[in-house]
Amino acid sequence: MYGCNFMQCWTCQIGFCWGCGREHEDHERICRDMTVPLENMQLQHFLTEYFSRDRIEAFNLSVHIRKTRMTVSMREMLRVTHKVLSLDKEWYLTNLLEARDRLLEAGRGEQVHAMLSKYFNFCEQSQSSLANLSLQREIAPQSRRKQIHGLHMKLCNFYQLLLSPTSTKHWKHFMQKVQSQFELF
Numbered sequence: 001m002y003g004c005n006f007m008q009c010w011t012c013q014i015g016f017c018w019g020c021g022r023e024h025e026d027h028e029r030i031c032r033d034m035t036v037p038l039e040n041m042q043l044q045h046f047l048t049e050y051f052s053r054d055r056i057e058a059f060n061l062s063v064h065i066r067k068t069r070m071t072v073s074m075r076e077m078l079r080v081t082h083k084v085l086s087l088d089k090e091w092y093l094t095n096l097l098e099a100r101d102r103l104l105e106a107g108r109g110e111q112v113h114a115m116l117s118k119y120f121n122f123c124e125q126s127q128s129s130l131a132n133l134s135l136q137r138e139i140a141p142q143s144r145r146k147q148i149h150g151l152h153m154k155l156c157n158f159y160q161l162l163l164s165p166t167s168t169k170h171w172k173h174f175m176q177k178v179q180s181q182f183e184l185f
Helices: 053-067 074-085 089-098 100-105 107-134 142-163 171-183
Strands: 006-008 015-017
Touching (some): 053 142, 074 089, 074 171, 107 142, 107 171, 142 171
Antiparallel strands (some): 006 015
């Protein structure tokens, strides 16, 4: 392809020669010693040309949030409930020996199971909400993404607290600790 090789960048308005790549101010001093025809090139569009960087980062944050596992099976829920109830070893062993099948139907067992179910459901629903929230256009700026990321980290810590009830010595202390963390949301 022969002809004028003068190009001008749309962004910075700098003129340059398509053939040699050197800067030029106008068509007058353009390279004329081109003897080999230029290749016929096709421009490839990058994602950043279609989406802003903020939107791409918001999408990446959404993917990161969705990858975090915050669902609990019924079996895992029962395991955690038994772990919390076993923090009071004397009560747990007495009730376990007397009525193993009805342990979760006892007042304390039912209360702990209901509260843990509520908290685990909160984690799962909040994770989904944060992932969707991160994709909204008005949330795209970096400061809002940092807030969403901070909430997600807090949610992950809360979820880990629920999964490890052995961090306290008594079931009431554990449930109070969980409740106080829950109220921070």
